[in-house]
Amino acid sequence: MNRTDRLLAIVLELQGRGRVRAEDLARQLDVSKRTIYRDVLALNEAGVPIISAPGQGYTLMPGYFLPPLHFSVEEAVMLLLGSDVVAQAFDSGSALSAARKLNAVFGEDVRGEVQFLYENLRLVQRAPQDLHGKVRTLRQTIAERRTAEFTYHKPQAEQETRQVDPHGLFRLNQVWLLAAFDHARAEFRTFRLDRIEDLKVLPEQFRRQPHFKLERDETRERRELTVQALFDPEVAREVKNNLSYYVTQTQDTSDGLLVTLQVRTAEETLP
16 A cells, blocks of 8 residues: 555544544554554645544544545446455455445444345355455456466366466356466457466566457457257256356256357367
């Protein structure tokens, strides 16, 4: 967190909580108490009326406020639940910081109800711990437009070393996927993160493909093989809960669940 963000975070904390001690701010913002003292002094010099009470902490002068944002209860809860998902999938520190800032700007008329609902609603989507590092690294390559190199393991095939230009990350049916331009094949490919090993960020930067859009499947038009699989009724529910990225249609029949997939090769139907 840079200094500007930290100064804003201090003001938002004081606005949202009323009175906060220096040691609590230091612990929350992961800095020393001396840094908090300097930040509070800088805020006072900038015209933010922070009152210091020895042994009690800091408060904002009554009547001082930042321009408020107006959220309904439903909007506020959705934002906080969204920060939960981001914390689980990406960067917990930034997500929790964002949640604190949101709490600070919620109006008094909705804050209590928002907190009650937030404490009793949860979206739990935890990915295996080893994937978090890959997600963070690939997010970095996308933001910095850096080429990545990794070993890729495909079912029934030899592992390969790939160099790619990462363009997008998404999660579908509990599986993290990378959309990237494959150097060797000179086209966009989709890679499962749980099949990626030895991930490295290379110094080379790439020019982002101007036509790329994550919401459009860049590889579907090259999937010319249609595969259908029939699953017994006993396992139909489990199959529906874990659909492959390549599934285009499911149909309940008297014999079981009929699943249609659109793939490039038969091996892509394997989990």
